[in-house]
Amino acid sequence: MGQHSCCNQQKVKRGLWSPEEDEKLITYITTHGYGCWSEVPDKAGLQRCGKSCRLRWINYLRPDIRRGRFTPDEEKLIISLHSVVGNRWAHIASHLPGRTDNEIKNYWNSWIKKKIRKHSSSSNSTTNNVTQNVVHHSHLNYNYSNIKLDQFANQENITTAKPPETTLFSPTCPIFMFEPSDSLHGTTTESSCNLQTDQYFQDSINGLSSETWNQVQSSLPPPISTTFSMDTMNYLPPLIENVENMDEEGDHRGVLECLQGHWVEETHQQCPNNFLFWDNIVQGHGLGGEEQLPPNSSNMGTNSTTLSPFPSSSFRDNNY
DNA sequence: AACTCGTGCAACCGCAGGCTT
DNA sequence: GAAGCCTGCGGTTGCACGAGT
Numbered sequence: 547m548g549q550h551s552c553c554n555q556q557k558v559k560r561g562l563w564s565p566e567e568d569e570k571l572i573t574y575i576t577t578h579g580y581g582c583w584s585e586v587p588d589k590a591g592l593q594r595c596g597k598s599c600r601l602r603w604i605n606y607l608r609p610d611i612r613r614g615r616f617t618p619d620e621e622k623l624i625i626s627l628h629s630v631v632g633n634r635w636a637h638i639a640s641h642l643p644g645r646t647d648n649e650i651k652n653y654w655n656s657w658i659k660k661k662i663r664k665h666s667s668s669s670n671s672t673t674n675n676v677t678q679n680v681v682h683h684s685h686l687n688y689n690y691s692n693i694k695l696d697q698f699a700n701q702e703n704i705t706t707a708k709p710p711e712t713t714l715f716s717p718t719c720p721i722f723m724f725e726p727s728d729s730l731h732g733t734t735t736e737s738s739c740n741l742q743t744d745q746y747f748q749d750s751i752n753g754l755s756s757e758t759w760n761q762v763q764s765s766l767p768p769p770i771s772t773t774f775s776m777d778t779m780n781y782l783p784p785l786i787e788n789v790e791n792m793d794e795e796g797d798h799r800g801v802l803e804c805l806q807g808h809w810v811e812e813t814h815q816q817c818p819n820n821f822l823f824w825d826n827i828v829q830g831h832g833l834g835g836e837e838q839l840p841p842n843s844s845n846m847g848t849n850s851t852t853l854s855p856f857p858s859s860s861f862r863d864n865n866y
Numbered sequence: 867a868a869c870t871c872g873t874g875c876a877a878c879c880g881c882a883g884g885c886t887t
Numbered sequence: 888g889a890a891g892c893c894t895g896c897g898g899t900t901g902c903a904c905g906a907g908t
Contacts, residue, residue: 562876562902584893600894601877636896647896652875655898659873 559593563602567592571599572607605646612644616653624650 559567574590580603583596592599605611616624620642627638635647635654642650 560878582893597879597894598877604895605876633897648876651897656874 558595558598560598563594563606567594568602568607571602575603575607605648610644611646616645620645624654628654 563571570590570592571586574586578589580586580600583600586592586596586599587594590599594602623641624638627641631637633651635651639645639647639650
């Protein structure tokens with residue numbers, strides 16, 4: 547064990563590829579094609595495993611590879627697609643000709659690291675344990691969501707507070723799950739926007755060219771009414787619609803009803819971010835009393851208690 | 867100049883799923 | 888249906904390099 551099945555040959559070289567190795571691989575692939583990758587090393591005269599050859603070719607050597615910095619449009623497209631499909635890098639890469647999943651993944655991860663640092667340096671240090679526990683080297687998608695939600699939780703008034711300065715995306719804002727014309731430009735009122743949108747994401751969407759927008763649209767999953775997968779974005783339109791009905795004083799009851807009626811009860815399974823979102827809304831904005839209690843835990847999916855703090859004990863134990 | 871640290875990127879690892887036998 | 892092999896994918900690691908001290 548310890549080595550991949552394709553790499554258990556004797557004297558398999560690892561590490562960075564030399565120009566000579568690249569040359570051998572290019573020469574072989576361009577003249578013979580790659581066919582079965584496991585046969586490529588022998589036939590090309592390389593002491594690499596087939597998997598390594600494949601990776602080198604796909605990520606670096608193939609002629610249609612596009613290198614260099616991501617353009618603003620590519621960046622926007624990545625952001626948009628990531629909001630739709632999450633960390634499915636190969637899927638995202640399929641919408642960016644010449645870009646590899648590895649490249650996009652690296653770009654995204656380093657980019658998020660920057661955002662996290664920016665957040666942590668600009669926000670005060672009174673973050674709760676949730677954030678501190680989840681900021682880690684991996685699972686950036688999930689963790690970053692928590693960071694944003696945590697910031698919401700620390701705001702006193704969700705309807706008047708300024709949204710985080712540089713939020714990237716969140717499970718609360720796949721706005722293009724709606725009709726683009728309405729959701730993008732018509733329904734993000736001042737009050738609702740603070741709750742449900744991500745400013746960075748919003749800017750990205752607004753800046754998309756029609757071509758890019760079409761690419762995003764083409765990647766959309768089936769309509770929400772028929773799809774409740776684990777994908778976070780599928781949970782959100784009801785919330786956003788209901789938030790629109792909140793009054794200017796920030797009556798959160800609509801949110802709660804929404805969460806109970808459309809979001810939590812219907813989509814309560816396997817979605818930690820949503821639970822945290824709920825948890826933070828409630829904890830951060832002075833809601834209390836019987837009517838605001840989260841749905842009965844018996845309604846929750848079997849995974850809810852292990853995946854998230856919702857319904858949290860602190861919610862019930864504290865006086866909000 | 868030497869050292870440390872942070873960052874970006876290439877490559878590896880383990881797993882899942884498809885295909886073949 | 889089971890086993891083995893292969894490919895593809897996402898997560899993770901390690902290293903080179905530049906910036907800062």
